[in-house]
Amino acid sequence: MTYDAIVIGAGHNGLTAAATLARKGARVCVVEKNAKPGGMALSGTLDGVEMPRMAHLVYNLNPRVLSELGLSNVNLKPLKTVSLSPDGNHVVLDGNRATRVDGTPHPEATAYAARYDDLKRFSALLAPLAERSAPGVSFGGRKLDKFSELMAAARIGLKLKLLGRRNMREFLRILLSNVHDYTLDELSDGPIAGAMAADAVKGSWSGPRSPGSVLSLMYRMSGSGPAHVMGGIGKLTEALAEAAQSQAAEIRSGAGVARIFVAEDRAVGVLLDDGSELRARTVLSSIGALQSLKLAGVEHFDAETVTRLRNIRTKGTAAKINLVLGGVPTFSGLPSDLLGARIVIAPGSTYVEHAFNPAKYGEMSEAPVLEIVMPGQIEPGTTQPDRHGMSILFHYAPHDLEGGWTDAAHARLLDITLATLDAYAPGLRQLVVASEVLSPARIEAETGAPGGHWHHGEWSTDQMLTTRPASGLAHYRFAVRGLYLCGAATHPGGDVTGLPGRNAALQLLKDGACA
Amino acid sequence: MGTTDKYDAIIAGAGHNGLTTACYLQKAGLKTLVVEKNDYVGGAAVSRELHKGWTYSNCSYVCSLLRQEIVRDLELPRFGLQVIPYEGNVTLAPGGEYFGAYGNHDAYRREMERFSVKDADAYDRFSRIIMRQCRFIRPFLLRTAPDPTSLKPRDLGELLFMIKRMWDLGRREIDETLRFWTMSIGDMLDEHFETDLIKAGTAGSGIIGTGLGVYSPGTAYVLLHHYMGDVDGSVGAWGFARGGMGAITRALAAAFTEAGGEIRCGSGVAEIRVSGGRATGVLLDNGDSFQAPVVASNMDVKRTMLKHVGREHLPAAFAKAVENFKIRGSSGKINIALDRLPTSDTLPDNGKLFCGDYSCTESLRHLEKAYDEWKDGYWSSQPYFDMLIPSKIDPTMAPPGKHMMTVFTQYAPYDLNVDGVRSPDNWNEETRAAFAKSIFDRLECVMPDIRDCVVHAEVRTPLDIEREVGLTEGNIFQGELTFDQLLFNRPVPGYAQYDTPVDGLYIVGSSSHPGGGVMAAPGANAAREILRRKGLGRRMPKLASRWEE
Known part of the structure; x- marks a missing residue:
């Protein structure tokens, strides 16, 4: 079968993108390399105590994301x-x-x-x-x-x-x-x-x-x-996952992506680490920009774009x-x-x-x-x-200790x-x-965040708006047709806002990419 | 009792900007008086014989930014101004390595290839970016910054001009420009080059005169600020004013007096007189007072408004904004009379490189560390310096066979930290000597016999610069060149068109747009604004061509 969209990475942005697309009727599959969805907004346990594993608060979670996806069960407690x-x-x-x-x-x-x-x-x-x-x-x-x-x-x-x-x-x-x-x-x-x-x-x-x-x-x-997510920050990503699943989106955990298939200058699916293949009309990647490029294959990008993506500063x-x-x-x-x-x-x-x-x-x-x-x-x-x-x-x-x-x-x-x-x-x-x-090194190893950087790329004036992730790639479209970026590497950037995922999904729909 | 005379305009301070304003006002028919606290004109663009036989450009020391439109319009060459371009600049690493930068493109590439072929290729891309940005910014230098909150046709027109210039770049270049203006020079060089020494040698221009480090966003613009000038139309080139930097201000002063203007040296402004919200004249330290409906201050905005006007004449919000104007000094200088040329094992045997700047650094990391010390109120233990021997090109600077050397050094704080207390009072003979020693120690790394060659040395801390020239905190740009203090924000939002809340009082120095460097653009722009407000705008020659290049 062919999905309308495959989302790489089940962090909050990937899940937001998936839920947004699913609510518009798209058939979506989220693939996540780790055993549990959540990315950096994940609850874990340490010595039997439940605790936010990485991100522990939200500062600017966008209320639109919550209301559009009907996440009334996410309760924030301002601190x-x-x-x-x-x-x-x-x-x-x-x-x-x-x-x-x-x-x-x-x-x-x-x-x-x-x-x-x-x-x-x-x-x-x-x-x-x-x-x-x-x-x-x-x-x-x-x-x-x-x-x-x-x-x-x-x-x-x-x-x-x-x-x-x-x-x-x-x-x-x-x-x-x-x-x-x-x-x-x-x-x-x-x-x-x-x-x-x-x-x-x-x-x-x-x-x-x-x-x-x-x-x-x-x-x-x-x-x-600054606000605490009641029940732990993992509750937020759980709620996002549920919102996606309630609209028939699939979430496959333990499914790392080895390659994004590109055929005739168009993203057509992904190859998973276990060798299985998934087909889709569009692919959204919530991982780092350069990492996404590597999955799709450098041959699909012009030299200038490759240089720009290499130059993104991701010093966690x-x-x-x-x-x-x-x-x-x-x-x-x-x-x-x-x-x-x-x-x-x-x-x-x-x-x-x-x-x-x-x-x-x-x-x-x-x-x-x-x-x-x-x-x-x-x-x-x-x-x-x-x-x-x-x-x-x-x-x-x-990161470069x-x-x-x-x-x-x-x-x-x-x-x-x-x-x-x-x-x-x-x-x-x-x-x-x-x-x-x-450490940033462990965060990178665990979540794939480039450089262990919390925002998947320095949030500085020269890396924002139309230059995020890089000049010419500002509207979530990632060089080949049907391939989109939807993570913190894109506008507006890091923090648990849900906006990159949401905006990317809306851009994709507007482009009619998965119709 | 002093005298009381009436003029049409009084200029406080005979620096290059003050004299430029004075020239234009006088030529427009205003009876203009320039008053100067020192016994000589020039401000920070001076040539002084501090040791017999030697001429020191003891503040500013090289010339490139001086707007050619002004030089031509005021016929400064007729008054003796001659700028001799020099070529080459060499970065010496204490380990014995060196990197030379040549004006000749092929020679420069070959030099880079000595380190890295990749860097040599990157250099073409890098210099194209710089040139494009130079071309983009130059037309703004001789224009008044628009007030973005104003709906006056003139402001809207200027704003549209800016937007149009931006729009004409095209999408890709707009992105590049936004990036360039907000990037750090360190990040930018890291993107292009791989060799530490090449990066370090290029980065210097991004920090000179600033309170920023090579990795602070915004330093790429500061680099541009040092590249956007030209000598005889060669953009980015630098040169010596023959006879020292004083030649520039001497020529301006001569042009001014020839036009009938009057200069009084030796007594500074004690008070700018204000009555009923209008400037009425100045009172000098020696008791003389002069009246004029226009007072143009070449002093920085802080000194002018807080010391010589006084808060009682200013709206509180304006006074506060002036107080918060960032004008931290970050550089010092040593001027040296040399008995002979110092020798060096490191220095290549290359005439071209010998004529330009030398700096001593090995990496961006070293430069950033130098900055960290300054933040805490210390001078850099291993300072960055920009050193020149102008007498190699201009023999008028020293007796035959002898040489004059100028060593600009960064970073040096104004409010020196001694035992946890930061105060300018901590600068005394002892700390000044220790500061000088740190520079000589560093010089010795690359010129082992430098100390033996010294006949006389003048050490200048930010405090010395403040005392002598009047630059608050010794900041050479009359205010830091950061975005919050550029264009319509310079010096203070709402008063970026050379005017002040006091009617008839104008800020014509580098505190105003487009900022420091011996550019003379603030002075000329201010003259245009003053004349326009007096209804004499037509008497100001049109300096900026609509589309410069």
Whole structure:
């Protein structure tokens, strides 16, 4: 039989693409190399404790994706952010409010709120860009497309105008600015600026002083803010899988793809690792762009495209550490009811920049930026009394570590993490009963994400919009007819948004590719 | 008591931009006075005899960006300006390797092939990209940046011009341009080349004068900023002004005085007088005061607005924006009188390379590390430097047989960090000497006998540059060249057309579009705006051709 579409990779984007297509009546098959769908948004267990294996929060999951697919069973719980300070003067950030841990306003609350509101306003302005195929001057193409693109650009222009002169100027000024200067112009170099800096560079090979980091912060702020998926992040991909399956889509796990078949300049199916062949009118790939090219065969791409795809920067910098603790840890100066918040160790923007420095030279940060989530504290009752999961995102651990990601390097990464935590939560190290370290190298091996990069490619200004994944490939169409990219390597990019998958599916339908 | 005289316009600061503005205003019939705090004109484009017999271009030291349209229009060659192009630039690695860059295309390719045939092939592609971007940007240099929030026909027209230029590139080139303008020079070079030394040798232009590292997004544009000039129509070429950089400002001053303008040196502006929201004149340090309905400040925007105008005359939001204007100094300099040419085992025996710039670096990694130290308030322990010996081409710079050497060095902080405290006050004799030592140590790696050749050396920290020239924090571009401070954002959104909230007060220096480098474009653009506002726009010659190339 011939499918209308085969989707490679059952991460959140692959599944979103599959579900979107299936709801429009397409016969879809998702093939996933791992035993379980989920990609990086996957729940796993460590020593019997259920825990997010890699991604542990959503920041900007697009509400359209949920509503279009009818995922009413996905419940998000917005989290407060606690930004720790070495002196115990921690800050609680909740939307645009900044308070002390006792709920009293932080001295910099007003300045923070002003910055937050500006960013929120501007990110709302940019959000429509993310919800459609990258805009761009399409020379050629259908007249209707051109017109709708023009209208979209005009709408954004109009909205910009409606923001008023002050806001429009501020927007144009900070669009490509760096988050370090942007925050420190108004705030002290403390935990508030640190938390903003950390959010701006999450998963990136960049520091807060890198121009463009304000834009990535706006991107991340375009959604509900940091939120926990009730039941664990795996619930999201499970729900997406169910949504696809309820529309008769097939999901084949344990089915890695060895080759994408191309016949007469058209994608016609895939060859699986086990030697079986699947036929389809279209193939969507949610894996990395260069990896997709390799599966299809380099001979189908012109030399310029190949060069461009090789040049995509995919230097992963984030590692994941999962811990099981034998008891509830105590952070100095932090009331236990705040353990259910997102806890960030980024006590200043300069601290974050310093954490980035070594990554440039293939070394891991000795004083890392950590984002800590304790799922059992967010959802009380799901945890055993003597088993507490702690999920930690570690910046910066470069993929190209000098000396390679050996066992000793993984042990070192864990040791740095525990030492950093211990400074804020004395005695935490003694509570550890099980641990697991996922370096970028391991993340790459497990999920196939190029360079172990969380966004399948650096989310920087030169790799976004019409240049994501590369110039000339911006509308999800991937060189041969019927072959599409639908992963984070495409517009709008990384984070668990579901948008690349959704947009790719809609583009494919619009192109009439599987009709 | 000082004197009180009336003029049509007063220019505060006799740098190249101030003098350019002055020339155009005077030629348009405005009675113009230039006041300058130093005893000599020139600002940062000066030739000074700091050691008898030797001429130092002790701030800016080479010339390329100076707009030819202005040179021709003001007939600067008639006033003695002669720019001698030099060719070649060599990157010396401390290990003994070197990489030479030649003006001659074939020679350059052959040099690259010494390292990598692949790199030699990539070079053609790389230079095509750079040239295309140069051609794209050059027409914007002598135009006023549009205010994107304005619906005035003029702003809309300029905006349309920008969009049209962009659109005309075609889809592929639009993508390339967006990428180029937002990329880091490090990433860009990594895409094209494989040899560390070639990358490092090319990257220098992407960081000179900036507070960014080679891997900071936006540095590819800074490279462009150093390539978009020309000498005698040869785009990207650099040259020496015969007699030092002061020749440029001397020629401008001569053109100005010939047109009937007046220059007063030796006393700087103490206060820009404002009354009822209008500039009325200036009060000098020596007590003299002069009146004029137009005051054009060649000083950077921070100094002008916060020190000499004062917050009380400014809207709070504007004052805040000026305060947040980024103008961090990142470079220092050593000017050296040499008894003889230093020798080197590393240096190739090649006349062409001897005439151009030398730098000493081995990799992008080294350059990035140099940046990391600066971020924390230290000078780079292994600095990048751009070093030239102008006397090899221009014999007027040193006595016969002797030489003059200029060593631009990066990075050096303004607010030096000593024991965790960052302050410009930390620059003293001791730290200055230590800073100089770090540079000489590095020079010694490639020229072992450099110390023996020195007759006199002038060490210049960012603080020295601020004190002498008046550039806030010693920033050589009067404000960093990052996107948030370019085009309609420079210096402050809403005031990018050389005007300020004070009527009659204009910012004509490099704080304004299109920024630093001895370009004179801000000065000429500002003159056009001033005359236009006075209804004398027709008296300004049209410098920018509509489609330059």
